[in-house]
Amino acid sequence: MGHTRFAVLSLIAIALAACAQVALASPPDAAPSVSGAAPRAAIVVASLTVSAGGVTRTFTSAELLARSDAAIVAVARDPAYSGRATSYRAVALRALLAQLPADAADTFEMRATDGFVAQLPSQLLTGAATPWIAVEDPAQPWPPLPGQKASAGPFFLIWENAERAGISPEQWPYALASMTAVASPVQRWPALAVDASMPADAPARRGQAVFMANCLACHRMAGNGEGAVGPDLLRPMPATRYFTEVGLRALIRNPAAVRKWPQQMMPAFDASAISETDIDALIAYLRVMTARAAP
Ligand code: HEC
Numbered sequence: 001m002g003h004t005r006f007a008v009l010s011l012i013a014i015a016l017a018a019c020a021q022v023a024l025a026s027p028p029d030a031a032p033s034v035s036g037a038a039p040r041a042a043i044v045v046a047s048l049t050v051s052a053g054g055v056t057r058t059f060t061s062a063e064l065l066a067r068s069d070a071a072i073v074a075v076a077r078d079p080a081y082s083g084r085a086t087s088y089r090a091v092a093l094r095a096l097l098a099q100l101p102a103d104a105a106d107t108f109e110m111r112a113t114d115g116f117v118a119q120l121p122s123q124l125l126t127g128a129a130t131p132w133i134a135v136e137d138p139a140q141p142w143p144p145l146p147g148q149k150a151s152a153g154p155f156f157l158i159w160e161n162a163e164r165a166g167i168s169p170e171q172w173p174y175a176l177a178s179m180t181a182v183a184s185p186v187q188r189w190p191a192l193a194v195d196a197s198m199p200a201d202a203p204a205r206r207g208q209a210v211f212m213a214n215c216l217a218c219h220r221m222a223g224n225g226e227g228a229v230g231p232d233l234l235r236p237m238p239a240t241r242y243f244t245e246v247g248l249r250a251l252i253r254n255p256a257a258v259r260k261w262p263q264q265m266m267p268a269f270d271a272s273a274i275s276e277t278d279i280d281a282l283i284a285y286l287r288v289m290t291a292r293a294a295p
Helices: 009-022 061-066 093-097 203-214 245-253 276-293
Strands: 047-052 055-060 071-078 084-092 107-112 117-121 130-135 155-160 176-182
Touching: 047 061, 047 093, 055 061, 061 130, 071 130, 071 155, 084 093, 084 155, 093 130, 155 176, 203 276, 245 276
Parallel strands: 047 176
Antiparallel strands: 047 055, 071 084, 084 130, 107 117, 107 176, 130 155
């Protein structure tokens, strides 16, 4: 499970280029090698940018790997690697955040190098599940993600006791480049919120939360959002207009059960990720958004 995203290798290369330059091993005046034009070995250093409380800090993988509080964290069911058991060298995210000023914003925008941009409620970071930043050692790279060329590195948000806080597979962003304290999605994009008059127990209101935790990282709605992996679900035509309800349900459970091709990227969501009730709620929410966008 998890987001089977397609890593954009060139973007990673661009993101790393600035750091890679300062980390080039040979000095500019190095003597030419015997073979004449042998390429110089570049040590690629990745960095993670964290912004909160008006301060931005950049942590390199070398710096994080060398920290005395780095630990080996075991993951029983890793969403990035088909639910396999994995383990990572990782740094406690709470310790990293303690190096920045507190921020009143209630969300962290977790931006990956491939267009995946999760909006993570800050309260999850201090809740019953413990967040860690897994750090890929360039000298011992992680295996490629299933069906892809790139690994989950250079940084990967992993959770200890994820089930205690109901962390969704889409709240494990891999290929992480930055995390930034931001206002909540409904403050930034009021068009994504159901009407204030809607009862607290209305399915569409629950569906809004399901959408934000599981879909918004990849899909925008009428331009609202930051994700750029999948299509906009409202524009030009709302998805609930051209999908039957049966088709939409089947697609959310398992896109490959509806249509299948080699470069398919949308992940499947089994009942442990999104319950039947939550799919009902999600569809109610998409219908509310559709009625509003194109009455
Ligand atoms: C990791 C990224 C990702 C996540 C998370 C994701 N999707 Fe998708 N989705 C895609 C991509 C990419 C496509 C285009 C088809 C493909 O490559 O699988 C797609 C296609 C779709 C489509 C079909 C649109 C069309 O016109 O063909 C619908 C509907 C949809 N997604 C709904 C959802 C919903 C609802 C959720 C949340 C439960 C969700 N998606 C979560 C990436 C994602």
